[in-house]
Amino acid sequence: MSQEIYYKKLTELDEMLDKSEISAVELLKEFIGRTKQIEPQIGAFISFDESRALAQAAESDKRRASGRKLSALDGIPVGLKDVIAVRGQKLTCASKMLENYVSPYTATAALKLEDAGAVFWGRLNMDEFAMGSSCENSAFLKTKNPWDTTRIPGGSSGGSAAATAAGECVVALGSDTGGSIRQPASLCGIVGMKPTYGLVSRYGLAAFASSLDQIGPFARSVKDAAVLLGTIAGHDPKDSTSVKIDIPDYAAQLDAGALSGKTLGVAAEYFGDGVDAAVRKRVEEAIELCRSKGANIKEVSLPHTDLAIPVYYIIATAEASSNLARYDGVRYTHRSKLADDVISLYTKSRAEGFGEEVKRRIILGSYVLSSGYYDAYYLRAQKVRTLIRRDFERAFESVDAILTPTSPTPAFKFGEKTANPLAMYLSDICTINVNLAGLPGISVPCGFTPEGLPVGLQIIGKAFRESELLSIAYAYEQAAGFSDAHPNL
Amino acid sequence: MSDKPTIDINYVAKLARIELDENEKAKFSAQLEQVLDYFKKLSEVNVDGVEPSAHAHSIYNVWRDDIPTAAMPVEEALMNAPAKRDNQIVVPKVVDEA
Numbered sequence: 001m002s003q004e005i006y007y008k009k010l011t012e013l014d015e016m017l018d019k020s021e022i023s024a025v026e027l028l029k030e031f032i033g034r035t036k037q038i039e040p041q042i043g044a045f046i047s048f049d050e051s052r053a054l055a056q057a058a059e060s061d062k063r064r065a066s067g068r069k070l071s072a073l074d075g076i077p078v079g080l081k082d083v084i085a086v087r088g089q090k091l092t093c094a095s096k097m098l099e100n101y102v103s104p105y106t107a108t109a110a111l112k113l114e115d116a117g118a119v120f121w122g123r124l125n126m127d128e129f130a131m132g133s134s135c136e137n138s139a140f141l142k143t144k145n146p147w148d149t150t151r152i153p154g155g156s157s158g159g160s161a162a163a164t165a166a167g168e169c170v171v172a173l174g175s176d177t178g179g180s181i182r183q184p185a186s187l188c189g190i191v192g193m194k195p196t197y198g199l200v201s202r203y204g205l206a207a208f209a210s211s212l213d214q215i216g217p218f219a220r221s222v223k224d225a226a227v228l229l230g231t232i233a234g235h236d237p238k239d240s241t242s243v244k245i246d247i248p249d250y251a252a253q254l255d256a257g258a259l260s261g262k263t264l265g266v267a268a269e270y271f272g273d274g275v276d277a278a279v280r281k282r283v284e285e286a287i288e289l290c291r292s293k294g295a296n297i298k299e300v301s302l303p304h305t306d307l308a309i310p311v312y313y314i315i316a317t318a319e320a321s322s323n324l325a326r327y328d329g330v331r332y333t334h335r336s337k338l339a340d341d342v343i344s345l346y347t348k349s350r351a352e353g354f355g356e357e358v359k360r361r362i363i364l365g366s367y368v369l370s371s372g373y374y375d376a377y378y379l380r381a382q383k384v385r386t387l388i389r390r391d392f393e394r395a396f397e398s399v400d401a402i403l404t405p406t407s408p409t410p411a412f413k414f415g416e417k418t419a420n421p422l423a424m425y426l427s428d429i430c431t432i433n434v435n436l437a438g439l440p441g442i443s444v445p446c447g448f449t450p451e452g453l454p455v456g457l458q459i460i461g462k463a464f465r466e467s468e469l470l471s472i473a474y475a476y477e478q479a480a481g482f483s484d485a486h487p488n489l
Numbered sequence: 490m491s492d493k494p495t496i497d498i499n500y501v502a503k504l505a506r507i508e509l510d511e512n513e514k515a516k517f518s519a520q521l522e523q524v525l526d527y528f529k530k531l532s533e534v535n536v537d538g539v540e541p542s543a544h545a546h547s548i549y550n551v552w553r554d555d556i557p558t559a560a561m562p563v564e565e566a567l568m569n570a571p572a573k574r575d576n577q578i579v580v581p582k583v584v585d586e587a
Contacts, residue, residue, distance in 0.1 A: 104565040197545045211544045240551040241544070310528040321505060328506070330580055335571035342581045347508040359507055360517055364524065366505040367496055380531055382541030387534070389542060421520050422527055438545020463546065 006034045006167030007486050010224040011251075013170060014072040017064055024060040024075030024119065028053055031077045031121055035168045038489050041149055043141045044163035046082045047090055048122040053077070056119040063117060072227050072251075074117030079172035081160045082123040083130055084215065085204040086110050089120075093206050094138040095128045097353030101333045107204020108239070109173060109215045109232040116231045121169050125159030128355045129324065130180055130208045132156050133427045136418055137357045145188060146487040147453055151411040154184030157218070161188040164218045166489055171228050172218040177208050178312050179406075179431025181216045182443040186406035186456025189445050189485060191225045191473070192218050194431075196463045197438035198243035200229075201236030209319035210241075212312075212435040221483045222444065222474040226250035229466065248467050256478045258471035260294030265399035269305035270430055276409045278449035283405045286446040286457045286480065290403070293479050300395040300402065304387045305433060311388065312432040313425055314368045314381035321365030327353060360421060389437045396462050401472050404430050406443040406456035430458060440466050442473045445482040454485075494525035 005027070008016075016022050032050060039045060060075035085091050085103035092098045106114070113120075127137035135143045135158025143158045145151040146166040153162040157174030161184035164172045174181040176194035185192025193216045200215045207213060217228035230251060235244045266287060271280060291297050329335040329349025336348035354362070368377035395402060408429055417424040434441040439460055446457035457476065461469030477483055498518045502509045509517065563576045572579040 101569050104561060104568060198548075237553045241548060243546070243548075304534075307531060307534060310531045313524065314528065314531075325506070329571070330578055331570050333569050333571055339581065342583050343506075344508075345581055346506040350506060351508040354507065356513075359505075359509070359513070360520065362505045362507060363498070363501050363517055364521055367501045367521070367525075370501065370504055376532070377528065379541055380534075380536060382543060383536040383539040384531060384534055385542040386539050387536070389545065422524055425524070436545065 004167065005030050007220070009221050010072065010076055010170050010219065010227055011221070013076060017075050024057040024064070025054060027075065028057040028077055028119055028121065031169060035122065038166055038168065041144065041489065042146060042162050042166050042168070043143045044124055044159040044166065044168055045122045046092055046094065046125050046140055046159070049089060049120070053119050053121050060117050060119065070115070070117035071231065073113065073231055076118055076170050077121035078113055078118045079122045079124045079160055079163045079169035080110060080120060081126050081157050081172070081174045083126060083175055083206045084110055084173055085206070086120060090123065091206065092140070093129050094126045094140055095353065095355065095358070096139045097327050097334045098332060099334070105204065108201035108236045110204065112232050112234070122163060124157070124163050124172060127156035127158070128358050129206070129320070130156040130175055130177055131320070131357050131361055133179070133183060133424055134412070134417065135159065135184070136414065137355055139355050142414065145411045146489055147189060148411065151413055151453070152187070154187035154407070154411065156180040158184045160218045161185050161190060161192065164188070164220060165190045165487060167486070171224050173215055173228070173232070174218055175205055175213055175215050176435065177212045177316060178435050179428045181218065182431050182441055182456070182458060183407045183428065185218055186443040186458070187411040187454065189454030189482070189487070190218060190220050191222055191442065191444055192216065193225050193229060193442040194434065194440060195229060195233065195466060196440045198241050199233050199440070199464065199466065201234070201239040201242045203236055203238040207323040209316040210323060211319060212316060222470060222477045223251055223254060225442070226254060226470045243464070245464055250467055250470050253467045253471065254474040255471045256475050258475040259290050259479070262400045262472060263296045263298050263398065264290055265298055265300035265395055265402040267300050267302045267305070267395070267402060267404065269302050270404035274408045274426065274429065275405055279405050279407070279409060279455050282447040282455040283403070283457055286476065287403055289479055290476060293475065298399055300399055302391040302395060302433070304384065304391050307384050308388060308433045308436060309425055309429060311381045311384045311436060312428070313364070314377050315385065315436070317361045317365030318369050318378050319365070321362045321369065324358070324362055357421070385436050388433055392437045392439060400462075401469060402460040404458045404460065406430055406458040410449050410453035410455060434460055439463055440469050442469060444473050444477055445485070446480060447482060494522055494529070496521050496525065
């Protein structure tokens, strides 16, 4: 168990609060102090609301004192990626376009956290509108990797990953469209999970690519991630793509013996030339560990894997070009002062408000949807998406889960890939298929490179079988024992 | 798809309603042509008879009961509008005078 209170797990803190060893207000003050101390090095927060958080913590203390505790999250400081709406708080999406935007309503996932008694601690940095793999596309600040501050934390939810890894919050929410939770979790040495598409409501999540976006948890243990997921999951009439299924108590169902007798798939397509040697070694060791704990390892084939990048960057940019059309200078705060008619109001407001990568993706999305190119790009990509889904359906006929690296490389240096968008896009190669197929995926720490950079194991599960996936991840985590490793900060 | 993909950046920027400066036009054209070149491997896949997927899991006709609920107050709905008057958003004139 960690000595520092800011590295303690949610489940440990819940117990301390239960025993009155600490109050929620004292706990929050620990995190406020920690945040103020290390933010100059990390830069994970776009904003925080200290007085509101203290008020939430004080309410929590009253509840716990009178035996009205709402859940294990009651009084726990939780960070939110700055793409999830909370009424009365800023929602910037790390964009100049929304620098002064204040949410008039609360996202369903955030509302469920409030109803569980969670304390909102911080709005966390990200790539602008969740477009990026390094957090370098934020319009406001650079987030550093807590393990090596000369390196990127991953993206797009880089702030959520860095803040959780550095002990600036206990757990956090992010969003994952092509790997934006799992890849930064992997690069920052923590647990990150993208649920099955439709498990968590997207109401109040600023839209990037609606058929791929999903909110999910960051945590320093699988169990903490299970607690958080169980809190935010469930059907929501406000999101027509959210699914009506019963949500079990994921944390209570975790089984440390889950690897025994399971069949786990390994696909050669995920261990190609682009995978760093140290990453490959750590993931292969993880696979061996699973085998030693009683799992059957089976080779599977996912033949359309290498088409994921084109399919994803066509579908996601097409959807983004449509979703981001709403930022037109009329309703969402930023309006160009140079506009003299309605068309220049659109074109100049968007020129001023959007950063480079967002413009590039809207242009690409507009191109693949445009007359003459729609069939060759967008429609064809949707058909290949079907083939990618079928690959997984076939593989899951004979395996319970699939093991891959989460990211082909460990955290890279600032500026290493910013000049070459294609190189940046390729860093999502292990994660985006999971979004295209709508499946759940989790990244669990599986060791370090010789330079001391974290490596993540991705476990891909069957649709809506989160309980089974979390158990496999938990059993691996218990056997591997990397969840008590923390950066020296 | 032709051998060497090209992008008419002026036309696409107009579709996207984004004003680009000359530097951006040159940079994005070159970068996106490289990306489109990489996308060419899609054209090598046989997709005959394959249904397109708009979503990962098919959902049809989601209905909910038509129960009236309180709407967001106008002031809150308009609180982020950059220019407003009389509970409406102000924009430049859209219709020409006759």
